[in-house]
Amino acid sequence: MVSNNFNFFMQTDLSKYAGEWIAVLGNKVIANGKSASEVLKESSSKSKEKPTIMRVPEDNQVLLL
Amino acid sequence: MFFSKKTKIDYTHKCLFEFPFTKVRNSLYPYIEVDLKYVDDKKSEELMMCLLDSGADNCVFPKDIGERLGVDFSELDPIDQPVRGIAGEIKDVKMYKSPLTIEFLGTTILTEVIWIDKKDINPVIGRKGFFDKFDVYYKQSTNKITLVFHPTPMCHLK
Numbered sequence: 001m002v003s004n005n006f007n008f009f010m011q012t013d014l015s016k017y018a019g020e021w022i023a024v025l026g027n028k029v030i031a032n033g034k035s036a037s038e039v040l041k042e043s044s045s046k047s048k049e050k051p052t053i054m055r056v057p058e059d060n061q062v063l064l065l
Numbered sequence: 066m067f068f069s070k071k072t073k074i075d076y077t078h079k080c081l082f083e084f085p086f087t088k089v090r091n092s093l094y095p096y097i098e099v100d101l102k103y104v105d106d107k108k109s110e111e112l113m114m115c116l117l118d119s120g121a122d123n124c125v126f127p128k129d130i131g132e133r134l135g136v137d138f139s140e141l142d143p144i145d146q147p148v149r150g151i152a153g154e155i156k157d158v159k160m161y162k163s164p165l166t167i168e169f170l171g172t173t174i175l176t177e178v179i180w181i182d183k184k185d186i187n188p189v190i191g192r193k194g195f196f197d198k199f200d201v202y203y204k205q206s207t208n209k210i211t212l213v214f215h216p217t218p219m220c221h222l223k
Contacts, residue, residue, distance in 0.1 A: 003112055010085050010087060018089065037130065037133055050110070051112065052098055052113065052114060053112065053113050054096070054114035055186070
């Protein structure tokens, strides 16, 4: 099943993290930064639990995949 | 495969999952949460929100995540064939291929993925591996992504 963090992403306006990686645990952003490894390193210093990470798309970006 | 007007999808297999799109300011994005594992070890797994992209051949992740998961890139040769996005060939960035286990909703998918040596890429779940296991329906009008796990009602289409 999905983690408890999943609902946070569905319900939260992530605009202020646009263009950044974030780590979410316990319904809050516990780390943010320019790379996935950076936020995982920071989050591991705050909690032993696994966060869910995401790169929030830029505000002014059109994704053509 | 196209649906005829007579086709009715039977969801009684209870293998249907629905998610809302993720909203970032005024845009909606089809994200799913997956669990990435390179080796079967709880310590080396990462939970990640990834874009579900039916237009991508492969799953794509940043290389630094691969390093955390235990991929030894010094043992891998960079991809020497052209890799293209919709905007053209991706150049001047090293890319690698390796197997990876992707877990999603209790389903384990072992597939070959692409690692890109760039920190600001959006992780993508592409067709290879994932779309073999799930039929994916994008319902922009209702803000829902629907995933149907195989064996699915699709198997019973007449």
